[in-house]
Amino acid sequence: MLGIMHWSFRRYIIILAGSGLLWFLISLRTPKINEDTYHLETKRSLHQKFSSKSEKYLQGNSYNVLSRMSHLTYQYLVGALPLKKKILTVGLSSMQSPTGIYLVKTLRSVFKVSSKNELRHITVLVHLADSDPDWLNETVSIIISHFTSQILQGQLLVIHAPSAAYQHLWYQPYKVFNFSDIKTFQSKQMLDYAFLMSFAANLSEYFLMIEDNIRSTRHFVTTLQQELEARKDVPWTIMDSANHGLVGKLCHSRDLPKLAGFLLLFYQDKSPDLLLLHFRILQGQKDPIHIRPLLFYHFDSPSSFSPHDFHICEDPDNEKFEEDSFDIPDNPPAVVYTNMQTLHNHLAQNAYSLDETFFLTPNALPGHQLTVILDKGVNVIRVQVLTGTAIEKLQSLEEGKVELGSNPTGESKHCTKYTFLGQLWDGQLDCRMKHRQTGHNVSCVRLVVTGPKDNSWVMVRHINIWVNHEE
Incomplete structure (x- = not known):
């Protein structure tokens, strides 16, 4: 009996020691195991939750959310379907908001920062997600009055999902919507975008999500095309060109029905960020893909107005932009050089003069430059560039940038180092230096053509410079 007890005790010690050794070996690999199993556990938990919610929504035809989406009849409020499939759909949803109306500014930003060539390849799709007929009528009238040209060219389409689409999913009346409840707002927002995505599935090859209070950066379409070209041989599900939420998310249009259904099933459970993260993982994209620099900013974000910390460039639509200001430029002594074709009566030097003469060229091509070379370095506090005619803005340079050298x-004092100052907006630029260091000891101001122009004739009326005389 004693022998049996002794043997059992020895076996217990051996098992205990072996277990301890096994635990030690496993613990050495814990970080790797956790990293690898996270995605598996995410799939399992989401699959279980998906199955349970599927039973609720997919039992019976009246609750079949995914199939009901394909039979929705959307109301066309503005515009019509594009005649052919395009490269990119820029989609956003909007409803009544007590914080103010940014929708028109958002649309204006998208169209303004895009060249004519870029606009040929995109459709801007707006979902007015509110059942208030007065608000719908007013918003439609405003959109038509501001964007008639884009509507006629098939670049803008505005739709409305019927109230029946929200049946069994949303019970809170729009007129008493509580914007202070972030969870409720996000849930409603995801429903709105789910119906938006369902409609957009066949409009283009790719779909870009933004919101209705977003300012876009210059030529974001070209930047996205470059990213797509760079990753054409690499599988991906979502690219991110903004900081959070649904803003700046780029995906394949073929994934939209699946993503829309995913949002409809889980819109009450997670924030938009987490839902998109889970969807991306379930689709097989383990790591995020960030597009840098960021392409979209909220209007209430300082970055949306001043993406560069060194200067402030006024929008020509901004009431602060004063082309005919009484603040007369200094334009210190300088010579002007250009590699563009010049005409006998419209020389490059005319662009720098303070009279009404101007520089006119018939062949402004990407890479062409107009450079003001100052006789000596000065401390610049403001730079203004005006192209095109004063009223109609004919012969303006649509795609160009300004640099300080x-x-x-x-002997000719050409500058060897240049710093980006700002992009032209509607053929104009007006920058006031925010920090002295930016405009310190400037010897050159250079206007560079950055994109093609259908009519290559370009007029540069004024390159104006203000300097700090106190230093």
Whole structure:
């Protein structure tokens, strides 16, 4: 009996020691195991939750959310379906908001920062997700009055999902919507975008989500095309070109029905960020893909107005932009050089003069430059560039940038170092230096053509410079 007890005790010690050793070996690999199993556990938990919610929504035809989406009849409020499939749909949803109306500013930003060539490849799709007929009529009238040209060219389409689409999903009346409840707002927002995505599935190859209070950066369409080209041989589900939520998310249009159904099933359970994260993982994309620099900012974000910390460039639509200001430019002594074709009566130097003469060229091509080379370095506090005619804005340079130069070299004092100042908006730029260092000891101001123009004739009326005389 004692022998049996002794043997059992020895076996217990051996098992205990072996278990301890096994635990130690496993613990050494814990980080790797956790990293690998996270995605598996996510799939399992979401699959279980998906199955349970599927039973609730998919039992019986009246609750079949995914199939009901394909039979929705959307109301066309503005515009019509594009005649052919395009490369990109820029989609956003909007409803009544007590914080103010940003929708028109958002649309204006999208169209303004895009060239004519870029606009040929996109459709801007707006879902007015509110059942209030007065608000719908007023908003439609405003959109038509501001964007008639884009509507006629098939670049803008505005739709409305019927109230029946929200049946069994949303019970809170729109007129008493509580915007202070972030969870409720996000849930309603995801429903609105789910119906938006369902409609957009066949409009283009790719779909970009933004919101109705977003300012876009210059040529975001080209930047996205470059990213797509760079990753054409790499599988992906979602690319991110903004900081949070539904803003700046780029995906394949073929994934939209599945993503829309995913949002409809889980809109009450997670924030938009987490739902998109889970969808991305379930689709097989383990790591996020961030597009840098960011392409979209909220209007209430300082970054949306001043993406560069060194200067402030006024929008020509901004009431602060004063083309005919009484603040007369200094335009210190300088010579003007260009590699563009010049005409006998419209020389490059005319663009820098303070009279009404101007520079006119018949062949402004990407890479062409107009450079003001100052006789000596000065401390610049403001730069203004005006192209095109004063009223109709004919012969304006649609795609161009302005740079400040330093480190002059040689007898002609060409600058060897340039710093980006700002992009032209509607053929104009007006930048006031926010920090002295930006405009310190400037020797050159250069206007560079950055994109093609259908009519290559370009007029540069004024390049104006203000300097700090106190330093």
